[in-house]
Amino acid sequence: MLKVEGLTIRFRTAPVDRPVVDGVGFSVGAGQSVALVGESGSGKTLTCRSILHILPRGAEVAGGSILFGRGPEAVDLLRVSRSGLRDIRGSRISMIFQEPMSALSPLHSIGDQTMEVLRLHGHCNRQSARDRCLAMFERVGFPDPLRAFRSYPFQLSGGLRQRAMIAMAMVARPQLLIADEPTTALDVTLQAQVLALIKELQAETGMAVLLVTHDLGVVANMADAVVVMRAGRVMESGCCADVLGRPLHGYTRKLMAAAPSIPEMTCALPAAGAEDAILEFHGVAKSYERGSARVRALDGIDLSVRRGETLAIVGESGSGKTTMARLAMLAERPDPGGRLLFRPSAGEPPLDLLSAAGPELTAYRRRAQMVFQDPYASLSPRMSVGEIIAEPLAIHGVCDRGERRERVQALMAQVGLDPAWACRYPHAFSGGQRQRIGIARALALDPQLLICDEPTSALDVSVQAQVLDLLESIKRRLGLSLMFISHDLAVVARLADRVAVMRAGRVMEQAPPAVLFSAPLHPYTRALIAASPEPDVSRPIDVATVALGAGAPDLWPEAFRPTPDGAPPPLVEAAPGHFVRGHFARRAA
Structure with missing residues (x-):
């Protein structure tokens, strides 16, 4: 679906012999996910932006080719006309940008901006576009799709704005989705659901995904292949299981060593002491x-x-x-x-x-x-x-x-x-x-x-x-x-030193991390822990546990459900220093 060869990008004010992207090459097949991994400033985003000709001012492609499409339909995006590029952008190739607040228009509602994709490319009329947008808002996890449709970007949190960007990119069902840190601003439960949604759409449409991320846990759960970049060059590339499981380059090993993960913890009671x-x-x-x-x-x-x-x-x-x-x-x-x-x-x-x-x-x-x-x-x-x-x-x-x-x-x-x-x-x-x-x-x-x-x-x-x-x-x-x-x-x-787990404006559980991660009580806390991706392809996210804990409170075990009149359970001390919102008595110390 996409083949990048010898891509070189430089800034006009920089010396000719010091490009910011130097001879980068990789390919993405239909239905395949390829992850670009590397430190901030390694050239990942510039590489993706060059595909759609949206490089920042002063940057230019100095060499290489970017072939998009299969067989005789393939075109070199670096040489396609402006009108041809307009037909491709948003319709056949979509992009999820890293910073939703700067990428979204402050003058238009989220619904109008998302419908624009469908209206510009002639997919459907206004009513059909509205219905498709609301359906996509629900799929990407908006708690109230209609409210989100009518809202403006400043009225939404960072995570909700990122969901809007994801919906806008995916509503037209593109052949290639370029995702630049698509889950950066999302909590882990929604991240797990969004990653599952992208996989689901891939299976339905054969969509290819080019994923830019610094989270190796996301890479392990999403990518078929990995391209590791540093200072504008490819350091290592190959099958995800090989690159993450048996990294050969020293830089890849450094990234793996720095990747955070939840450590194995032993449940321990907090030390007593006066609270200041x-x-x-x-x-x-x-x-x-x-x-x-x-x-x-x-x-x-x-x-x-x-x-x-x-x-x-x-x-x-x-x-x-x-x-x-x-x-x-x-x-x-x-x-x-x-x-x-x-x-x-x-x-x-x-x-x-x-x-x-x-x-x-x-x-x-x-x-x-x-x-x-x-x-x-x-x-x-x-x-x-x-x-x-x-x-x-x-x-x-x-x-x-x-x-x-x-x-x-x-x-x-x-x-x-x-x-x-x-x-x-x-x-x-x-x-x-x-x-x-x-x-x-x-x-x-x-x-x-x-x-x-x-x-x-x-x-x-x-x-x-x-x-x-x-x-x-x-x-x-x-x-x-x-x-x-x-x-x-x-x-x-x-x-x-202490962790407070919040949902819907209330504290659900509170405890030191050693207690919370080794013996979580609330189903929502368990969902958060299950949704945390690990940089290990043999340990995928448990989507079922995530869906249960992150779902409606009426689906939780009875001790954690609201009362018949809708009142939440009280926050009680289940053990010394360990508080949980539920209908049960304090445990014996």
Whole structure:
């Protein structure tokens, strides 16, 4: 279906002898999945974008060929006319982009943008297009397809926006699907369902898939063949089982060693000790108006972040994780009746954040910083990287201009960026590099509390390991407290001291990771663990367990179901330090 030979891409301002993609070649057969794997900046996305002629400004194809189609219908996409390319884009070849917020139009509803694919290529009339879109929204896991159809991108969470991108790419049933990190912003349960959906469509239509990902667990579950890239060149390629099971190149072995996985854990009770909370949520709820309806994003959250600990919050997209982070940063206000307390030092009376103002509020904003989920949308395109990282220092008057410059260079080196790049702008960096910029900015003020909203979701495995090492070392050195939001349970298992599992605005289960991963009680927690992909082709995702736990609460075992009037079960302490939402008594210690 696709054959790439000798593909070379360079930037016009760079020396001729230093291409960013150098002689890359691979092929994708009908119904086959081929994964492009490599570190951020290795040329994976540029290779995919060259197929559809959507390279960034300044980049050009300097050589090679890209043949698309089978037999006599094959055309060289590098030499096809513009009108011929328009007929192919979106219809025969679709692409799922890495950053849905920047790829979706803010002026059009999700439904109109998805229907546009069908209307432009003459597949059906408006009513038929609407029906097909709603059916696809349901298949990709929208909890309310009609609401999503009418929503605009800013009204959806990062994970829901990614689902919209997937639906838009797949609604026309293309012959080739180019998926650039298609599950980056998705929780593991939805990721498992989306991967199963892509496989299902492949079986129905013979669709070929070119998958770009840094998650070797996704590769093991999806790919028939793997192409490993580094610095614009192919290091190793072959059958998935061979490349992952018996890697030959040193770089591939390095990627495999860095791939996170949930370790085998022994159930252990948490150590007793006085709880010193730096941030507390008491009865916090948050509702949003959606037309005539009122949507409850959070429902009576009682949770605390202890001083010096990492509290991980996991759950599917739309469960309220990011809403909690925004409330903690006072970017939004909760519904009346809840309380948010911050205690700067142990033994001090807490500060009521909802009534704080003036100097108290300014001091809190210096002590609490946030790493945002979407690095592209959270970085100003009009500021250089050095200016972005230095901005918090300038706002709070921490140091003079010369000291700021030194501090920026040190922060860039800490997060794995060349300090010489401080004069560049965000568009010149890959998705993973932009995330590192956001982390450096958040660390600039040496905060006490760091709120991380999916901080490693856009990073390849080797850089992810470096960033986690960085967060752990800074946490130890500064006594930092982390509120860590993630859908990657392998990252959570490594980093967290406690884990809170959320669904539909409520905490379903809460325990230390050793307890939670070795003896989960709630069916939704079990689904999250079963859905976590491992870089081993012999251990595929258990889709049945995922479907049960991630399905409707009425399908759960009776102890975990809502009451007949729809009220959720209470959150009870089933064992010391282990809380679960269910109808049963506390276990004996």
